[in-house]
Amino acid sequence: MKQTYISEISKHLGQEITIKGWLYNKRSSGKLGFLEIRDGSGIIQGVVSKKDVSDETWESTEKVTQESSVIITGAPREHPKKPGVYELDIKDLRIVQLAHEYPITPKEHGVEFLMDKRHLWLRSRRQHAILRVRHEIIRAVRDFFDNNGFILCDTPVFTPAACEGTTTLFEVGYFDEKAYLTQSGQLYNEATAAAFGKVYCFGPTFRAEKSKTRRHLTEFWMVEPEVAYAKLDDVMELAENFIGHIVSRVLESRREELNVLERDISKLEKIAPPFPRLQYDDAVKMLQEGHTKGALESRFEWGGDLGSPDETYISSQYDKPVMVHRYPAAVKAFYMEPDPERPDLALCVDVLAPEGYGEIIGGGERASSLELLLNRIQEHGLPEEAFDWYLDLRKYGSVPHAGFGMGIERCVAWLCGLEHVRETIPFPRMLYRLKP
RNA sequence: UCCUCAGUAGCUCAAUGGCAGAGCAUCCGGCUGUUAACCGGAGGGUUGUAGGUUCGAGUCCUACCUGAGGAGCCA
CATH class of the missing domain: 2.40.50.140 (Nucleic acid-binding proteins)
Known part of the structure; x- marks a missing residue:
């Protein structure tokens, strides 16, 4: 039948x-x-x-x-x-x-046990709700870019050299040479953006950082748009419209799942562009006031990168994602474009999700000058020969361009209101967990 | 790499330095509106590993292993 x-x-x-x-x-x-x-x-x-x-x-x-x-x-x-x-x-x-005695009973279980039985845990109501929201987020991501003139141009997973230092990369054998699993498609995105104008890539990303927190996976999915001729302001506007689109789609199509997860939907209903913009200088002031009030343990000094408690404090001041921009160039990657008015600042932006979910987007304007990039590569002690193709992009029709990357799992964790990103992907890969 | 916490039945947990227990799961029995159903009964243990203190260690001490949370780093 x-x-x-x-x-x-x-x-x-x-x-x-x-x-x-x-x-x-x-x-x-x-x-x-x-x-x-x-x-x-x-x-x-x-x-x-x-x-x-x-x-x-x-x-x-x-x-x-x-x-x-x-x-x-x-x-x-x-x-x-x-x-x-x-x-x-x-x-x-x-x-x-007739199933054998099933290990996951209708009573409560610990995380370690459930992670060991992840292949079976996926059958539960809660995991269904989370993964359906994930699916909707991914659909919304694709629809957003596809409907706004972007071309999907996926970037390689095997890469020949370290872009931001080998310590955070997984090394694999590639026939007779070494290769590394990608930690970002961005450099390749810059090449495809110069070919197609507006592009995005969406695939798995690998970080060998020994991070052991609720926000980290060693293998996660990242979507990265890149736009030729875009400036920092353009990319900030893109980011807020992008997030706004995702949130409204999830609210529209996955309300039932959010209810299963007991998500406070009223908090998500406030997420509509425009989002607050906070220059790094003002973020520093906010953090120092926070320290004076006793909300932060240590006093933040200008020049450092924001730590997790700092990000949490800043985001707690808003009920929307907050876009922190123009960090000191010294704490950011070598390819960031300096602010022409303040060359010690980078034209970059981090989007901090509300409710303590931390950085979900990082991006900015890329350096377009050949001379500047050559200097930066030297300063960072990076092998110049590995970047010859990348430097070509500055020789043949270099233009201002900008983009960002969003971690899918952090976005899922935020929208679902989860304690940990490990439930946002069917088979999470973490420090000390490769099975199942 | 560093800091904190935890490890007892298949699972979740209890046990003042003094007989190792409960609920769920499993098996047997009962129940015609259950909702993590309920009620009665049964089986189920190298207390993470190795050493030490003690008349006596699940409990105290040391080392190690495993896991969790956090820091740094990041999306």
Whole structure:
């Protein structure tokens, strides 16, 4: 019999249908059984009464175990006590495979155990909600760029040399030479932007940093737009419209999932452009005031990069993402364009998400002068020969250009209101975790 | 790399230096509207590893292992 998905159940009320899925949980009351069935599209409670089914079917419903694969025939109808909720009157149940004792019980579990069983944990309601939001965010990301004249130009995962120092890169054997897993598609984006004008790349990114916090993965997904002839202000406007689009799409299409996650939706409803802009100089003042008030332990001095507690403090002053721009050039990457009015500052921007979710976007205007880049490469002790192709971009029609990168997992964690990014990707890769 | 915390049944946890326990899961029995269902019964242990203190260590001490949170670094 043709399979009906639980998400489509309301179109089949009163009809006999077949659901192919798994037993999520089971309760019984003597000769009346309640079987929660999931099929990937949703979960529905099946009701089976001994007097209404064959002995074989009743026996099957009694012995079926949690997460056994099952094919069920029955008729959906409204829940007697809950309007808008559907139930299935079970007429027949066939066990495809009787599951062994399932390790994830309906009681609570610790993180370590659940991470070890990640391949099974993905079957839970909560993980479904998170990964559906992730899916929606990714769709919104693609739609935003695709509908705004950007060309998807993906960049390589294997790269020949370190761009920002080898310590943060995973080294792999590449036949007879060494290669590194990409930590950013940006340098390649600059080449494709010079070819196509407006481009983006979207793929996995690898960082070998020994970071062990709720915001870090060693493998994560990053989307990076790059726009030829764009200035810092253009890219800040792009970033706020981009985030605004993502948030409104999630609110529009994934409200049910946010409710499963008990997300405070009112906080997300405030996220609409324009976002506050805060120059680094003013951020320093804000942090120093925060220290005077006793909200921050140490006094922040001009010249340093913002630490996590600093970012959290700044973002707590706003109910929207805040765009901190024009950091000291010394704490930023070699390819940043200096501010012509203040050459000690870089034309860069970090977008800090609200509620302490930290930096979700980093970007800025790229240096367009060949001489400047050559000097910077020397100052940073980087191998010039590795950048010959990159320097070509400054020899052949160099233009001002800018872009940014957004970490998908941090965005998912923020919109879902999660404690940790590890639940935002199906199989997280972290320091000390490579399995499953 | 550094700081803090934790490790006891398959899972989540309890046990003043003095008989190693409960709930869930599993198995057996009961229950016709359950919702992490409930009620009764049963089985289930090298207390992370190695050493030490003590009449006696899950508990105190030392080292190590594993994990979690944070710092630095970052998206």
